[in-house]
Amino acid sequence: MKTDILVIGGGPGGHVAAIKAVEFGAKAIVIEKYKLGGTCLHQGCIPTKTLLHTTDVLHEIKHAAELGINVGAASVDMDQLQKRKRHILDTITTGVNALVESKNVEVLYGTAEIISEHKAKVVAADGSEQEIEFDKLVLATGSVPTMINIPGCELPEVITSNEALNLTEVPEELVIIGGGVIGVEFAQLMARLGSKVSIIEAHYKILSHMDDELSQQLAQALIAEGIDIRVNAKVSAIEKQEKGVRVFFETENGHESLSASTVLMSVGRKPLVTGFGLENTKVAIEKGAIAVNDYMQTNVPHIYALGDCTGGYMLAHVAMEQGIIAAKNMVKNSQEAFDPATTPACVYTSPEFASVGFSEKAAKETFGEIKLGKSDLSGNAKTMIVQQHGTVKFVVDAKTDKVLGMHILGPRASDMIHEGALAIKLGATIEDIIATIHGHPTIAEGVHEAAEDVFGNAIYKAYP
Numbered sequence: 001m002k003t004d005i006l007v008i009g010g011g012p013g014g015h016v017a018a019i020k021a022v023e024f025g026a027k028a029i030v031i032e033k034y035k036l037g038g039t040c041l042h043q044g045c046i047p048t049k050t051l052l053h054t055t056d057v058l059h060e061i062k063h064a065a066e067l068g069i070n071v072g073a074a075s076v077d078m079d080q081l082q083k084r085k086r087h088i089l090d091t092i093t094t095g096v097n098a099l100v101e102s103k104n105v106e107v108l109y110g111t112a113e114i115i116s117e118h119k120a121k122v123v124a125a126d127g128s129e130q131e132i133e134f135d136k137l138v139l140a141t142g143s144v145p146t147m148i149n150i151p152g153c154e155l156p157e158v159i160t161s162n163e164a165l166n167l168t169e170v171p172e173e174l175v176i177i178g179g180g181v182i183g184v185e186f187a188q189l190m191a192r193l194g195s196k197v198s199i200i201e202a203h204y205k206i207l208s209h210m211d212d213e214l215s216q217q218l219a220q221a222l223i224a225e226g227i228d229i230r231v232n233a234k235v236s237a238i239e240k241q242e243k244g245v246r247v248f249f250e251t252e253n254g255h256e257s258l259s260a261s262t263v264l265m266s267v268g269r270k271p272l273v274t275g276f277g278l279e280n281t282k283v284a285i286e287k288g289a290i291a292v293n294d295y296m297q298t299n300v301p302h303i304y305a306l307g308d309c310t311g312g313y314m315l316a317h318v319a320m321e322q323g324i325i326a327a328k329n330m331v332k333n334s335q336e337a338f339d340p341a342t343t344p345a346c347v348y349t350s351p352e353f354a355s356v357g358f359s360e361k362a363a364k365e366t367f368g369e370i371k372l373g374k375s376d377l378s379g380n381a382k383t384m385i386v387q388q389h390g391t392v393k394f395v396v397d398a399k400t401d402k403v404l405g406m407h408i409l410g411p412r413a414s415d416m417i418h419e420g421a422l423a424i425k426l427g428a429t430i431e432d433i434i435a436t437i438h439g440h441p442t443i444a445e446g447v448h449e450a451a452e453d454v455f456g457n458a459i460y461k462a463y464p
Contacts, residue, residue, distance in 0.1 A: 001029075001130060001131065001132045001133070002133040003106075003132060003135075004021070004026040004027045004028065004136065005017075005021045005028040005029070005134065005327075006028075006134035006136075006138070007021075007028060007031070007138040008031050008114075008120070008137070008139055008140060009030075009031075009032065009139070009309075010031075010032030010036040010038065011036075011037065011039060012038055012307070012316040012319045012320045013140045013306045013307035013316075013319030013323040014032075014138065014319075015037075015105070016319075016320045017140065017306065017324070018100070018105045019100065019103045020324050020327035021330065021331055022103055022104050023103070024328065024331035024332055026327075026331045029106045029107075029108060029132060031107075031108050031112040031120070031132075033110060033111050033112070035093050036093065036096045036100060037096050038140075038142055038319075039142050041089060041096070042093075043165060044161070044316075047085050047165045048161075048165065048182075048185055048186075048348070050085045050089075051081065051085060054076065054084075055076075055189050055193060056192075059350065060387075061074040067387075078167070078169060078170065082166065082168060108122045108124075108130065109124065110124040111276070112277070113276055114137070114276060114277035114281055115131070115277065116280060116281075117300060118134060119131060119132070119133050119134070120132050136303070136304065137302065137303045137304070138305070138306065138326055139276075139278070139283075139290055139303065139305040139306075140306055141271075141276060141308075141309045142271075142272050142308045143269040143272055143308035143314055144272050145161060145162060145269055146270045147160070148235065150235060150236060150238065151237040152237050152240070155263075157240075157244060157245045158238060158265055159262060159263070160264070160266075161182050161186065161264070161266060164264050170190065170193045170194050171260075171261045172244075172261040173196045173198075173260045174190050174195045174197045174198070174263075174264060175197075175198045175200065175264070176197065176199045176264045176266050177200050177235050177247070177265050177266060178200075178201065178202075178266035178267040179199045179200075179205075180206075180207065180208070180267075180268060182268075183199055183201075183206075183266035184199070184206055184207060185348055186264055186266065187222060188222060188349050191222075191225055192225070196226075198228040198229075198258050198260075199222075199228070200230045200233045200247065200258075201233060202232070202234050203232070204232055205219065206218070206229060207347065207353070209345065210345065210353060210355050210359070210407070211359045211393065211407040212359070213360065213391075213393065214353060214407050214408075214409040217390070218347075218351070221389075230256070232251060233250065233251045234249055234250045235248070235249045238263060241259065244259060244260055244261040245260050245261075246259050247259075247263060269314055270288060271290065271311050273289065273290055273309060281300060281303060283300050283303055284299045287311065289309065289310050290309050291310075292304070294337035295326075295329045295335055295338075296325055296326040296329065297326075297329065304329070304330060306322035306326050307323070313340060315343065317343070317344075318340070318343055322338050325337070342357075342421040342422075342424050343356065344414075344420075346417065348414065350411075351388050351389065351411055352408075352409070352410065352413035354413040354414045354417035355405070355406070355408075356405065356406050356418075357403070357404050357405030357406060357420065357421075358405035359395065359405060360372060360395055360405075363397075363405060367404065369399065370395055370396060371396040371398050371401075371430075372396070372453075372454070373393070373394040373450045373455075374392065374393050374450055375447070375450035375458065375461070376391060376461075377409075377410045377446045378390075379460060380443060381440075381441040381445075382411075383410060383443055385441075386411050388411045389410065390409040390410025390411070391408070391409050391410065392406075392410065392446040392450040393406070394406055394420075394433075394450050394453075394454055396430045396454050400429070401429040402429050402430075403420065403423040403424055403428055403430055405424075406419070406420025406423070408420075410443060410446065412443050416443065416444050419433070430451050430454045430455075434452055
């Protein structure tokens with residue numbers, strides 16, 4: 001079998017690269033060892049958000065009396081919750097399969113192995129093998145959960161997000177090691193299901209990559225829901241107890257520990273660069289990831305890589321964009337670069353948290369003098385109606401008034417953040433945001449208020 005382009009990995013980046021390659025006039029084959037959709041669909045974004053939606057509804061029901069709705073005690077059927085999750089994943093998977101087939105992309109299921117720099121094979125579940133010759137290769141192999149190597153990490157009570165997504169019983173006491181996106185989302189999810197939750201984070205705050213001010217606001221919201229957050233804390237060991245385990249960690253106060261029935265190891269993910277014959281090529285690995293240039297090309301000119309396996313932004317939407325760029329560069333022999341400047345980062349807690357561009361801290365370090373504009377969403381009518389709170393924040397270049405960053409903590413933050421992404425892409429000034437009419441009553445009015453606040457002119461903010 002011969003093809004123009006072979007893609008190893010059918011996740012968001014891989015199958016998009018294949019679809020676009022065919023669209024641009026090439027023949028493409030995808031080798032996928034599990035199901036199309038990758039980590040995001042099967043072990044990440046989609047299942048997590050499905051579970052979070054249930055707990056959001058549960059939280060609303062428990063506070064329904066405030067809305068004038070009287071209901072009885074609410075509880076969650078974990079088996080039904082898992083059944084609904086599987087149904088959603090199966091439905092989306094079926095849709096992706098049909099889409100890829102309709103785009104004339106051939107998919108081979110099995111384990112890929114690169115034999116040489118222009119030949120690979122796929123080993124199917126029944127042991128049968130098929131060799132494929134290719135002109136160009138795309139590596140979209142994804143990532144796997146990271147485990148920190150400490151005493152006790154191998155205990156059965158210690159799980160990763162993969163296992164956490166399939167729990168059919170709520171842990172009595174859950175200790176989460178790592179306060180990143182996965183850790184924070186699972187913390188609120190499990191706390192709302194009734195678990196006693198603690199987060200242990202080595203950094204000085206949760207969500208280390210997000211804006212400091214809004215990260216602190218979210219931390220306070222989680223604490224208000226009963227979640228224990230320990231920062232500047234380094235886990236040293238996990239020990240088996242008569243009942244459950246005990247997690248030991250070091251803080252500025254000395255040695256501390258917490259009991260747990262379950263420990264969620266949530267310290268990030270690492271690129272998957274082994275198990276598919278990469279050693280049979282001359283592709284370079286740097287810092288545990290496949291090294292690529294701005295055009296998604298490795299040091300071997302006909303081999304490209306994208307998504308999680310390249311490190312950096314481990315986000316499905318980044319992988320998809322990189323897939324489009326790689327396909328265009330491979331098939332059209334163009335040199336289009338991946339620009340991460342407009343990449344939004346979203347955390348699906350309640351309230352949601354989304355960011356794009358420079359944080360306040362990073363902007364000061366890069367540009368020196370900046371301007372800030374903020375809007376307190378607790379005074380926003382629509383936010384009050386949906387019983388939430390939050391902040392919209394703009395980071396602006398003091399010399400040019402161009403938008404450098406936008407950060408939102410509040411309802412629908414993950415949907416509203418794209419206004420900031422578009423502003424950055426177009427090189428818009430904060431005056432452009434101000435000159436754009438925002439509907440009323442909407443949460444997005446807070447964006448306009450934050451923009452006005454850059455110049456101290458917010459309509460619904462009292463100034464000294």
